[in-house]
Amino acid sequence: MQPFDQIDRLERAEALDRPAAAIRPVVQRLLRDRRVKDALHGVWLGHPLHPALVHLTLGSLLSASLIDLVGGKRRYSTGLIATGLLLTPSTAAAGWADWSAAHPDQQRVGLVHASTNALAVSCYAAALWKRARGRRGGRLLSLAGAAVAGAGAALGGHLSYHLALGANHADRVSDLAPQGWQPLGALSEVAEGTPVRRTAGEVPVFVLRRGEQVDVLADRCPHLAGPLSGGEVVGTDGNARVVCPWHGSEFRLDDGHVVHGPATSPVPRFETRVVSGKLEVRIAPPD
Known part of the structure; x- marks a missing residue:
């Protein structure tokens, strides 16, 4: 052995x-x-x-x-x-x-x-x-x-x-996500104020609609790949954050940056637009 x-x-x-x-x-x-x-x-x-x-x-x-x-x-x-x-x-x-x-x-x-x-x-x-x-x-x-x-x-x-303890489990999202605009369905079908999971190409994404504003992040916590769409949204306006349901890491919705650990890497962010009532997203360039 x-x-x-x-x-x-x-x-x-x-x-x-x-x-x-x-x-x-x-x-x-x-x-x-x-x-x-x-x-x-x-x-x-x-x-x-x-x-x-x-x-x-x-x-x-x-x-x-x-x-x-x-x-x-x-x-x-x-x-x-x-x-x-x-x-x-x-x-x-x-x-x-x-x-x-x-x-x-x-x-x-x-x-x-x-x-x-x-x-x-x-x-x-x-x-x-x-x-x-x-x-x-x-x-x-x-x-x-x-x-x-x-x-x-x-x-x-x-x-x-x-075992990848300490690794960034969302690092490859930017490589796997399509570079062009991807449809996520009708904006009217996205419930307001409640996180939902959608797929951009083959990449799962976290989607949160707040009025006309839509925040889209990779649905993968960098800490240990927990599903952010199953987490709680806390804070308001520019201070809104999503809390990973597995270990409590917090990320800002507007840019995916870490607010509280154990995660130390940001969540990849997606740009959004609405065309003829349809929500479209594409991977945002690194900050």
């Missing part, structure tokens, strides 16, 4: 659902402040924050282990371990924020990923503690931390690239 077959089995390990169910409400309570939650997701960055922090944190720790492996100067390795450990709390917090809004199969792998990383950090912390007291064994603990961190990184890569 290939190593990644074992990771695939984690996705189906329902025994992990019980600890996930116990941890999830704790994380959600800690993230009650939406400003903090949005910051940890990376809404302000327009990109998931956790992977960016991982590069700094893991890079510092693994660099320290490489110095230890080749017999480099101990003070350089020690400084890098200290840097990695200082970055660990913010990196872990961003990871837990993303985990709390993930699908069950993602959360199962994520739990093992977090546990592996906790063990790696413990090894590095023990190495730093020994060095601070002038004791031997710090180098071996540093190398052990690197080995465990490598396994954790493999799980993190599986989450990102295989």
